[in-house]
Structure formats: C-alpha cells, structure tokens
Amino acid sequence: MLSIFNALAPLVVIVLVGVFLKIKVAKESWSGVLNGVALYLLFPALILKGITQVEVTTFNDFKFITINFILLLSIIFSLIVLGRFLKLKQEVANSYVIAVFFGNIGYLGFPIISSLYSGAEPIISIHIAIYTLLLFSVVIAYLEYSKRGVLSKKVFLDGLKNPLLISVIISLILVIFNIKLPYFLEKSIYTLADGATPTVLIALGIFLAQKLPKIDLKHLAGITILKLIVVPTLFLLVLQFYHTKAFEISVLEAAMPVAITPFVLADIYNLDKNLIAASIVVSSILSLFTLPLFILAVGG
Numbered sequence: 001m002l003s004i005f006n007a008l009a010p011l012v013v014i015v016l017v018g019v020f021l022k023i024k025v026a027k028e029s030w031s032g033v034l035n036g037v038a039l040y041l042l043f044p045a046l047i048l049k050g051i052t053q054v055e056v057t058t059f060n061d062f063k064f065i066t067i068n069f070i071l072l073l074s075i076i077f078s079l080i081v082l083g084r085f086l087k088l089k090q091e092v093a094n095s096y097v098i099a100v101f102f103g104n105i106g107y108l109g110f111p112i113i114s115s116l117y118s119g120a121e122p123i124i125s126i127h128i129a130i131y132t133l134l135l136f137s138v139v140i141a142y143l144e145y146s147k148r149g150v151l152s153k154k155v156f157l158d159g160l161k162n163p164l165l166i167s168v169i170i171s172l173i174l175v176i177f178n179i180k181l182p183y184f185l186e187k188s189i190y191t192l193a194d195g196a197t198p199t200v201l202i203a204l205g206i207f208l209a210q211k212l213p214k215i216d217l218k219h220l221a222g223i224t225i226l227k228l229i230v231v232p233t234l235f236l237l238v239l240q241f242y243h244t245k246a247f248e249i250s251v252l253e254a255a256m257p258v259a260i261t262p263f264v265l266a267d268i269y270n271l272d273k274n275l276i277a278a279s280i281v282v283s284s285i286l287s288l289f290t291l292p293l294f295i296l297a298v299g300g
Contacts (some may be wrong), residue, residue, distance in 0.1 A: 001297075008287070011201060014202060015204055039268070042196035047167040048126065048171050050106060076142075082096070099262050102135050103255070103258060104257050105256050109124065109128070109252070113253070116252075144269075145263070183193065200261075203264075215278050226256065234254075262280075263277055
C-alpha cells in the first residue's frame with residue numbers, strides 16, 4: 001500500500017502544480033501546447049528509451065508474450081464491439097477503447113512491480129513494449145479509421161507519419177539489430193523522456209482547472225470499473241492455468257489505472273477529453289484500494 005501511495009503521490013502533486021499555474025499565470029492554450037510538445041517530442045523519446053532498454057537475451061520464456069498479445073487484442077476488439085452494440089457516441093466509444101486498454105504501465109507499473117519482484121526489470125520492460133506496440137499500431141490504426149471514416153492508402157501512409165509509431169519502428173530496428181546509439185544521443189533521448197510525464201501532468205492540471213462541461217458519470221464509472229477490476233480479473237483467471245512470475249506481472253500491469261497517454265492523443269483523435277481526464281484522476285485514486293487486492297491475489 002505504501003509503495004503504491006509513494007508512486008501515485010508525485011502524480012497528484014504535479015497535477016496540482018498545473019492547477020496552480022492555471023489559477024495564477026497559465027492560459028487555456030497552454031494545455032494544448034504542452035500536449036503538442038509531448039506528442040511530437042517527449043513521448044517519442046520515452047518510447048525509444050523504454051523499448052531500447054529491453055534486454056531480450058536475458059529472458060527465454062516468451063509464451064507469456066503470446067498470451068498477452070492475444071488477451072490485449074481481445075480486449076481492444078471487445079471494447080470496439082461493445083461501443084457499437086451500445087451505440088455510444090464515437091468520441092465516448094473511442095475513449096473506452098484507449099483508456100481501458102492502456103494503463104499506467106510505465107510510470108506507476110515499473111516502480112511498484114520492481115519493488116515486489118527482485119530482478120524483474122527486463123520482464124516489466126517487455127510488458128511495456130507489448131502495450132506500446134499495440135497502442136501505436138492496432139489502436140492508432142483504429143483511431144485513424146474512426147477519425148477519417150475510411151481505410152485507404154492515404155490513411156495508411158498518414159498513419160506511418162505518426163511520430164509515436166515512427167519511434168516504435170526505430171526502436172524495434174535498434175533492438176533487433178542490436179544497434180547502440182552514441183552516448184550523447186542516448187543521453188539526450190533519456191533526458192527528453194524524463195520530461196514526458198511531468199509535462200503531460202501539468203497540462204492535465206491546467207485542463208482540469210478550467211470550467212469543464214458536465215461529465216457523464218456512468219461512462220466514468222464504466223471505464224474505471226473495466227480498467228481497475230474487469231480487465232485485471234480476466235488476466236487473473238488466465239493466471240490459474242498459466243502460473244509464472246512473468247504472468248503474475250502481466251496481471252499487475254493490467255490492474256494499473258488509466259495512463260496519461262490517452263489525454264495527449266485526445267487532442268488529435270476523436271476522444272472525449274473531459275472523460276479521459278476524469279478517468280485518469282479517478283482511476284489513479286481508486287487504484288490505491290484495488291491494486292493491493294490484485295497484489296494479494298497473485299501472491300506478490
């Protein structure tokens with residue numbers, strides 16, 4: 001419980017800094033500008049840092065990777081079908097897909113899980129790579145289709161120009177061919193990556209401090225329950241048939257609250273930004289109570 005609080009507390013403090021800035025000096029446009037910096041510069045650096053740190057040779061049981069891909073793809077497509085079945089507005093349906101699928105697996109997941117499992121850093125990094133690859137391939141492709149209403153060669157080519165997807169492709173090339181970047185370039189990327197989370201959290205604080213329209217509480221509850229309870233419970237059920245340390249970590253990563261990345265993507269894709277912002281805050285607070293339950297369930 002204490003490790004979870006210690007990981008969450010800095011998030012809250014930095015969001016409050018954004019709120020304070022909005023009250024004192026910041027303009028409404030600051031949120032969009034900061035998100036733009038994160039999208040085109042800081043998050044690509046964060047992806048490069050995360051994926052290139054994966055040491056594939058240190059781990060030789062890759063069955064959990066296949067299971068994770070299958071489960072996560074099933075979750076993504078189930079959420080798409082659910083949105084259409086319930087006839088949700090497109091921006092709400094899209095928000096469900098990205099918020100429920102993509103949790104705070106890095107900023108929260110890494111310190112919390114590494115404190116529970118000694119020497120698990122390579123496995124955690126592989127999990128982050130799995131989520132990142134799916135987010136910036138399958139999910140982004142779906143959002144591009146949702147935004148434009150058609151899949152075409154132009155949509156495909158435009159999707160390839162996405163800075164986040166480009167950073168994933170570059171990262172994979174570096175990892176697969178074991179290419180080491182010059183120290184000065186690697187250090188520059190790592191420095192930019194370290195600024196991604198606080199930048200977006202400040203933008204979130206500025207956004208939350210504005211007078212927001214009324215948020216549909218049923219959708220806020222829906223995203224929160226699916227993210228914190230339903231999705232990790234699904235992973236927990238699979239754990240009963242495939243019980244390994246790697247998949248215990250999969251359960252805990254699935255139990256992380258909504259990530260800040262969807263808030264950044266809300267500016268360029270058809271997402272309900274108010275719902276996303278509220279989901280990040282509410283799920284992060286409630287994870288103080290839900291995460292310990294799943295830690296106990298996996299025996300961490």
